Amino acid sequence: MTVLASYIYRDGSRNEALRLAKGRIEPRDNEFAWIGLFDPTPEEMASLQVMFHLHPLAVEDALHSKQMPKVDVYSDQLFVVAKTAHLEGDEIAYGETCIFLGRCHVITVRHGSARSHTDLRRELERSPEILRQGTDHVLHAIMDFIVDGYLPTVESIEDSVLAMESKMLASFLGREQIGRIFTLRRQVILFQRALGPMSEVIGKLSNLELPCIDESARPYFKDVHDHVKRVETMISGLRDVITSVFEASNLLEQQRQGAITRQLAAWAAILAVPTAIAGIYGMNFNNMPELKTQYGYYAVLSVIFTMCVLLFVRFKRAGWL
Secondary structure, rough: EEEEEEEEEEEEEEEEEEOOOOOOOOOOOOOEEEEEOOOHHHHHHHHHHHHHHHOOOHHHHOOOOOOEEEEEOOEEEEEEEEEEEEEEEEEEEEEEEHHHEEEEEEEEEEOOOOOOOHHHHHHHHOHHHHOOOOHHHHHHHHHHHHHHHHHHHHHHHHHHHHHHHHHHHHOOOHHHHHHHHHHHHHHHHHHHHHHHHHHHHHHHHHHHOOOOOOOOHHHHHHHHHHHHHHHHHHHHHHHHHHHHHHHHHHHHHHHHHHHHHHHHHHHHHHHHHHHHHHHHHHHOOOOOOHHOOOHHHHHHHHHHHHHHHHHHHHHHOOOOO
C-alpha cells in the first residue's frame, strides 16, 4: 500500500483516518487532511485529484520522479517539489518530495526518499499549537525536515575528506584513495547544483505572496532558507578542501620524489669517484708510470676514500642525504 498515513486534523489534534474516495471532500472549519504517500499509483492519485480538486499538471508531475525543485501556483493551491538527499557509501542518492498544499489539505508524495515523515508527524502531533495554525506551518515543518537531512550527508563527506587528509600527511595516497577523492568531489559538485534550486524554492515561500502561506509563517520559511544557505556554505568550503587535499597530495608526492632523486644523484656522484679512478688505471697502456710506484695502490685507495668522504659530508650538509 502506497498510502502511508491519512488523517483528519481538527483544531490541532488528530481525529479519524481518511480513506481515499471517489467523491470530493468538503472540509469543515479548523480542520485539514494530511496524507502521506510513497510512489503512489495513478489510480490513487486520480482519487486524490477528485477529492481535493488537484490540478492535472501537478498530479502528472507528482507521478514522475526526477523533478527539479520548484513552486507552482494553481488557483488557491500550491504545488511544491523538494529535493531530498542521503548518503549511500561515497555517493549521494537523491529523491523528491512533492507537496500539494491547500487550506484544507497537505498531501506529500515521496519518490526515492530514505527518510519517512513518521517521526515528523508524531512530533507535530505532540505540538497541537503548531497544527492549529494551519497547513502552511505543516509545509514549513516538512521543508525544515528535508533541509535538516542535508547536514548528516555533508558531515559524513567532511569526515571522509578529513580522514584522507590525515592519511595524505602520513603516506602516499594510493590509486584507490585518489579515485575516491574525485568521486567525492563529483558528488559535492552535484549536491551544490541541487541546493541552488532548493534555495530558490524556499526563498519564494519566504518572500512572495502565495496562496495558503500566511504572513505569520514567512519568518519560519526564512529560517529554513538560512539553513539552506548554511549548507551551501559548508558544501562550497568542502569542495575547496577536497581540491586542496588533492593538490597537497600532488605537491607532497613531488617533494618525496625530488628527495629520492637527490639521494640517488648524491650516491651516484660518490660512486663516480672510485669508478673513474678504477677506470683510468684499468686501461692497458704500457707507459703508465704510476703502475710501478711502490705505494701507489695505497695512495689511490686513500684518494678514493678521502674524496668519497668529502662528497658524503658535502651532500649531507646540503640535505641531499
